[in-house]
Amino acid sequence: MSENTTEAIVGACVLAAAAGFLWYASGVTDAGGGGGNNYPLIASFRxxxxxxxxxxxRLAGVKIGSVRELDLNAQTFRAEATFGIAEGIELPEDSSAAISSEGLLGGNFIEIIPGGSPFNLEAGGEIVDTQGAISLIGLLTKFVSGAGE
Structure with a gap:
């Protein structure tokens, strides 16, 4: 009987730990739907x-939103990213967006560089000034091919 009680307690602890990990993961990744107070913006990248x-x-290294959709525009052949920005953060209409990297082994993110316009982007507005991802392999190839000259 004590063996069954011990197994039940260990099982309950394992389930509690799993529930804790799921709760933490949903909070970190915004998978829980908690990011409902945001407005959409669009940016088109090469x-x-x-x-x-x-x-x-991110803005100044601080996460202010996340990408909601990523589609190919069939007319311009550019990637269109729709992302949600936290409510209360107003971006000037001449802001720019760039795909940046956290380092050689880190992931990529969209960096917002605020402009100086007195007018702000409205919900559903488009950031026109964008810079796409820079291919590390392409840069290394250029460096190696240019090193022999």
């Missing part, structure tokens, strides 16, 4: 390599 739905959107 190359969206390294970003996907759920990728962070």
């Amino acid at each position: 190359s969206a390599e390294g970003i996907s739905v759920g990728t962070d959107v």
